[in-house]
Amino acid sequence: MSTNLEAQLREQLTAAIKAKDLQTANLIRMINTKIMERRTAKGFSGTVDDPLVLDVISAYKKSMEKARGEYVAAGDRGKEQLAEIDFEVAWCNKLLPQGISEDELRAAVVKAVAELPTKDPKQAGRVIGALKKQFGDRVDAQLAKKLAEEELAKG
Numbered sequence: 001m002s003t004n005l006e007a008q009l010r011e012q013l014t015a016a017i018k019a020k021d022l023q024t025a026n027l028i029r030m031i032n033t034k035i036m037e038r039r040t041a042k043g044f045s046g047t048v049d050d051p052l053v054l055d056v057i058s059a060y061k062k063s064m065e066k067a068r069g070e071y072v073a074a075g076d077r078g079k080e081q082l083a084e085i086d087f088e089v090a091w092c093n094k095l096l097p098q099g100i101s102e103d104e105l106r107a108a109v110v111k112a113v114a115e116l117p118t119k120d121p122k123q124a125g126r127v128i129g130a131l132k133k134q135f136g137d138r139v140d141a142q143l144a145k146k147l148a149e150e151e152l153a154k155g
Helices: 005-018 023-038 052-073 074-093 102-113 121-140 139-154
Strands: none
Touching: 005 052, 023 052, 023 074, 023 121, 052 074, 102 121, 102 139, 121 139
8 A cells, every 4th residue: 555545545536536436536535524533533632544544444344334234124225225335345345454264264263262271152252352462453353253152162
């Protein structure tokens, strides 16, 4: 990635406007608005850096994934919005660090469970905590929880 993400977003916005790509331009404007909300939030005294921008993009992507489920549940009435949501999620994915694969995650879960003193299903939170510490936001917490519970149930 280039200099910093905020500058990169500005460049992409300019390019999208010049190309008359309203879908991309509107999405970048939305992300910029969310960044501005963080910057002007009460009690915020830090700087807007790449981790904050990535956090905003990640939060936006998660909200779109949640909304997608709601539109799918709406059936035919939600069909038109699904393409827009899929576009936005795919765009966000291009900027976000790629998550670890399910196979990598499964191997890490097995290793983390093996290091636990007891194989109690209530230890799933500790496993997820260890994975988050090791891989950060690249971990899909829901999948990690499911895999940890499966592995702990064997013990």
